[in-house]
Amino acid sequence: MKVVKFGGSSLANGEQFQKVLNIINADPTRKVIVTSAPGKRFEQDTKVTDLLIDYAKKTIKHQDCAVIVQQIWARYSEIAQFFDLSPDTIAPLHQELCDLPTISYPDNDFLMAAFKAHGEKLNAQLLALLLQQKNFPARFLDPQEAGFLVSNVANDAQVLEETYQNLSRWRDIPEILVVPGFYGVTPTGSIATFSRGGSDITGAIWARGTAADLYENFTDVNAIYAADPRIVTKPHPIKIMTYRELRELSYAGFSVFHDEALIPAIQGQVYINVKNTNHPELPGTLIVPEKNxxxxxxxxxxxxxxxxxxxxxxxxxxxxxxxxxxxxxxxFYQFNISYEHMPSGIDDLTVIFDKRQFTEKLRQQMCAEIKRVLQPDQLEWIDDYAIIMVVGEGMRNKIGAMQNITTPLAQRHVAIHMINQGASRISIMLGTKKEDAAAAVTQIYHQFFK
Known part of the structure; x- marks a missing residue:
């Protein structure tokens, strides 16, 4: 039994929906289908999720929403028309979209979450209708009916442990279940979403809950690559890798798979296969446990x-x-700031942050408080900072790996500001200037993948 998640690019228009239908039809073990919201059809296009965010903002400000609703609905009706679904068949979906402003929400954060979630919900309902049109034994399953429970945090929810027991009831259902990604319901019945890109998380939770044999994650790339193709030309595709290798690489920018989605998969020891909707015959990348x-x-x-x-x-x-x-x-706790790493010496230390959590005002306030309380001899904020992650299970027992990493950087005159090797010995983190990051990645890649 397989859980299959399709990304936004895989469900962007009628042509892509047809590929999804073909993939589902090709393997009867694909029993739980997780949908994303329609993504971009072309470079300048707007994702439906972003349109829904605009819809929510206009609703909060009591502005006219007619135009934005029309833009959103056009995406779904275009797909329905591609398959000759009658207007009466999809009318309830249109009504659900129009009714969003009339619903009572606990606050504006939950309003935003509910609006965003409907990108996935409407797409799941539409896919279920199309499967039924093609005589598949399929049904849409709402997260509330499924028992998909999450914490009471509107736009950054965490799955509740009882969800896994609830989902286990659906493993042997004979129908194909089409479920929306990205969100669940709180114990009080409100919609709450995961962080952006959270449909990956939904798929992993379903895979663990149903004890799936495989979690297939369909996207728009042939595989996960050993380096970013925007930096390295035609990088080596990774055929197989471990959970923790992907977790380490996701931390530093591998965006093919949501890093938080690994946690349920690891807990359930479910294999993950990242594949391309446009070329489903290719093997993609298999993500497996470290054991053996x-x-x-x-x-x-x-x-x-x-x-x-x-x-x-x-x-x-x-x-x-x-x-x-x-x-x-x-x-840091006083200012609600998390830090990533804190390498130190006898007279100094460096604290590395994800700077996306700062405003300029917050940064100044925090630094002023550090000066007042700790009275350092020197305090410097370094904004020009990049992290390089070099990851591989093969480094654990390899003598000289560090030299092979640093030597090509020295030859290219790339200064290393920080080195940190993880306790697992499968990753080495380097700190460099932002302007040197691409050169560092290229040099290290070519050192190991000649």
């Missing part, structure tokens, strides 16, 4: 991300001052 995995290469991939910043603190005898780090962490 035998790497064929020293590294599996190298990735970079530029959305980091660093805070450098210098204070003499810092290593002998009891409670210095505790005071610093309390300040």
């Amino acid at each position: 995995f035998h790497p064929k290469n020293i590294i599996t991939g190298v990735a970079s991300s530029n959305h980091f910043a660093a805070l450098y603190l210098h204070r003499y005898l810092l290593n002998k001052e009891t409670g210095f780090t505790l005071k610093l962490l309390k300040i």
Whole structure:
């Protein structure tokens, strides 16, 4: 039994829907189908989720929504027309879209979540109608009926543990179940969404809950690659990798698969196969547990991300001052800031942040509080910062891997500001200037994939 998730590009228009129908028809073990909202049909197109966000904002401001509703509905009606679905058949979907502003929500955050979620919900309902038109034994399953329960956080929910027991009831249903991705319902019945791209998470939760044999994640790329194709020309496709390899690479920018979606899959030990909707005959990339995995290469991939910043603190005898780090962490907690890494020396330390959580005002306030409380000899905010992740199960027992990573960077005059090897010994993190990140990825890639 397989759980199958289709991304936004896979469900963007009628032609793509037909490919999805063919994929479902080709394998009768594909029993749970998870949908995303319609994505972009062409480069300048707008995703339906973004249109729904605009719809929600207009509703909150009590503005006229007629035009935006028409734009949203045009995407679904275009798909329905491609398959000659009658207007009467899809009329309830249109009414559901129009009725969104009339529903009572706990607050505007939950209003936004409900509006966003309908990109996936309407698409799941439409796909179920199309499967029924083709005489598939299929039905739409609402998350509330399924028992898909999430925490009471409107736009960044977490799955509740009882969900897995609830979903296990649906494993042996003879019908094909079409379920919307991206959202669940709170114990009080409100819609709450995962973070953006959360349909991957939904698929993984269903795969664990139903004890699926395989979780197929269909997207618009042939495989996960050893480096970003925008940086390295025709990089090596990864045939097989471990959960933790993908988790490490996702952290630094591998965006093919939502990194949070790995957690339910790991907990359920469900294999994941990332495949291309446009070329389903290709093997894609298989993601497996670490146990009994035998790497064929020293590294599996190298990735970079530029959305980091660093805070450098210098204070003499810092290593002998009891409670210095505790005071610093309390300040982060006070400002609701999480940090990524904190490499340190005897007189200094560097704190690395995901800078997307800062406004300029928040950054200044936090730095001012650090100066007041800790009185460092030097405090410097470094905005020009990139993280490079070099990942591979093959590095665990390989002597000289670090030299092979750093030597080509030295030859290219790429300065390394920070080095951190994970406790698992399958990843090495480097800090560089943003302008050096692409060159670093290219040099490391060619060192290991000649």
